[in-house]
Amino acid sequence: MKKTAANDQDLAPEMQHITVQPRRYVQQRLEREPVRAFFFDMDNTLFDLVAAQVAACGEVVNHLGYDDGNELFRYFLSGVHGFESTENIRQYMADRNIPADGLFDEVCRIYADEKLRHIVPYPGVEQTIKTVRELGLPMVIVTDAEAPDACERLTKCGLRSYFDRTISFDLVKVKKPAPGPFLAALDATGTRPENALFIGDSLRRDIAPCRKLGIRTVYARYGDRFANARQEIEADYVIDRMPDLLPIIRTP
DSSP, X not given: OOOOOOSTGGGXXXXXXXXXXXXXXXXXXXXXXXXXXXXXXXXXXXXXXXXXXXXXXXXXXXXXXXXXXXXXXXXXXXXXXXXXXXXHHHHHHHHTTOOOTTHHHHHHHHHHHHHHHTOOBOTTHHHHHHHHHTTTOOEEEEOSSOHHXXXXXXXXXXXXXXXXXXXXXXXXXXXXXXXXXXXXXXXXXXXXXXXXXXXXXXXXXXXXXXXXXXXXXXXXXGGOSSOOTBOOEEESEEESSGGGHHHHHOOO
């Protein structure tokens, strides 16, 4: 079985394929090295942030007198200003010669309100998180969002109370796949890498760096809209809905 890619160059499109560890191997490892802490990605793992952004983009362009919400969302995907930066809206307006004075702030408020309004947990997420919480082990959010946004989204979903800590961008000053967020989660819980289990939707930003650090991984494939099906990254387990996590952590 091929080893996990260790950096962004290793994750280039030409070397892509998803590898999953056999279920028996996962269970044996869980029995030998019990999970002592659970680390969860937030966006597109607990709820569909992409769908919320698309809906918010639609409301913004409607307010501006246009009907190309998907085109505005492409600005967010471009990487020029960042996936969550409202500068994408400013650029969209500038490219269409829409005056920004006053109107920009107005549509930014619409975007923020509509995005939050459309954030709801994926089916089965709350019950699964509640069941994991009942194990009495540390549960940490590891996210590239800033703390106020993370708090607002988790509260909107009714999930905030289940987590002991949030490792956010403004805390560690680096974003995944840098090791900093994951190391901060290990430090916060006093957990060794082999005793932590990370659940996330991004092969490049979640699974690969965790594998490199020795943290066990669950790939939440249901939330990954942008994965190339040929990407070569090992995951200990793959789930297609959040409740599928429970059989993984309940060894015979």
